[in-house]
Amino acid sequence: MTIRLRAHHLLCLLTYVGKGYSPAFTANYDGIAERLSRAEGILLVSGPDDICAPLLDEPEPHCLREGAAARDQLAAQDVEELLARSIHGGIRLDLDATMLIRMRQAFSTGLVRTACGGCEWSGLCGTIAAGGYPDTRLQRPVGAQDCPF
Numbered sequence: 001m002t003i004r005l006r007a008h009h010l011l012c013l014l015t016y017v018g019k020g021y022s023p024a025f026t027a028n029y030d031g032i033a034e035r036l037s038r039a040e041g042i043l044l045v046s047g048p049d050d051i052c053a054p055l056l057d058e059p060e061p062h063c064l065r066e067g068a069a070a071r072d073q074l075a076a077q078d079v080e081e082l083l084a085r086s087i088h089g090g091i092r093l094d095l096d097a098t099m100l101i102r103m104r105q106a107f108s109t110g111l112v113r114t115a116c117g118g119c120e121w122s123g124l125c126g127t128i129a130a131g132g133y134p135d136t137r138l139q140r141p142v143g144a145q146d147c148p149f
Contacts, residue, residue, distance in 0.1 A: 002041045003032055006049045007087060008068070008075035008115045012040075013124040014100075014107050017135050023055040033137035036095055046072070046089035067118075074115035082106050097140045106131055 014026065016033055019109070020026035032050055048056055052063035072107060074102075080087040093099075105110045108129045116122045128136065 001035075002043045002092070003035055004043050004045045004049045005051065006045055006047065006068070006072050007079065008071035009049060009051050010044075010079055010087075010093075010103070011075050011107060011112060011115060012051070012121070012125075012138070013138050014104050015128040015133065016122075017128060018137055019121075021055060021126065028054045029139055033139075035137040037137075038095070039094070042093040042095060044089055044091045044093065046085065071115040074117075075112070078106075078112040078114050080114055081104070083095050100138070106142065112136070130144070 012033065013033065013036065016029060018026060020029055029051055046063070047069070048063040053060045055063055060093060072085070077089040083099070085091075107125075113122075116125065119125075128134070
């Protein structure tokens with residue numbers, strides 16, 4: 001199977017430690033992190049994705065707001081520059097250990113954090129990154145034996 005992700009969730013996954021908007025949201029996110037840790041592929045989408053799914057039944061899900069779409073655009077630009085490849089809906093990615101290390105290093109130094117401005121989770125994510133990503137749910141993909149995380 002393939003995990004459907006919007007662009008800014010490529011960044012959110014880097015620091016996810018099991019905190020979220022609701023128990024259903026967190027349980028779903030845990031499952032996605034586990035699947036990615038087993039090297040499941042990613043399909044980038046425009047708009048709500050598999051992480052958003054538990055929130056879509058709310059009266060006014062923030063996943064549908066303009067702010068989420070703006071974060072997607074900013075994240076896509078940053079990740080595109082970092083990876084030197086096109087990042088937009090319809091693109092498939094394999095988040096291997098090398099890419100994960102590269103993205104976490106860039107996140108730690110602020111190179112791919114433009115989309116994080118004004119996000120309610122930004123402080124927590126910054127603390128997790130500054131601490132070396134302890135207890136993050138996304139682990140090195142299966143088969144990556146020599147990675148430092």
